[in-house]
Amino acid sequence: MKIDLSTTISILAICISFAFGYATFKRNRSTDDKTDASEMTTVIVKLENIDIGVREIKSDMRAIQNDVKAQNDAIIRLEESLKSAWKRITFLESRRTLNNEEDT
Template identity: 35%
Template sequence: MNIEIGVIGALFGFLISYFSFLRSRDKDVKKEATEKVVTNTKLDHIGAGVNSIQVKMEVKDERMTALTEKVIRIDESAKSAHKRIDKIERDDEK
């Protein structure tokens, strides 16, 4: 009789431990899944921000290229104007 009570107690303890393990495991899985969803959402937002920055940088690069071309044309025009002015001044000195 004492052995039967001991075996029943051991089985009861084992069942409680097993169900506690299952419950704890399910909570851990839910927690990990939630953390992964949050992390993926944050990464998606970061990715969208990076894409937005890349588009803005491309627009700025295009503007910089256009400004550089304008400066080159203005510089060439100024050089040409200086040459004409120098020629007029030399003609006036004669």
């Protein structure tokens, strides 16, 4: 069983190509890991910014709800005051009508 030179060179070339392929795979894997880490960091930062925005919106909504509640309370007080004023006006008109009837 004699191995000639071309077979030896072919086997050696295959071994070298496997070695280079494995080295390239490892290098690309490392680069891919770095790229993935960078992308994940970017995603995390964007999510944190979204979270901050949502918190600000919630805070603004609470402030708006408090303003609306205060305005509703003011409207209720004004309606009560208006109702009381109309009762007084009606009372004064009825007194005026009675006084006018007595004068005539």
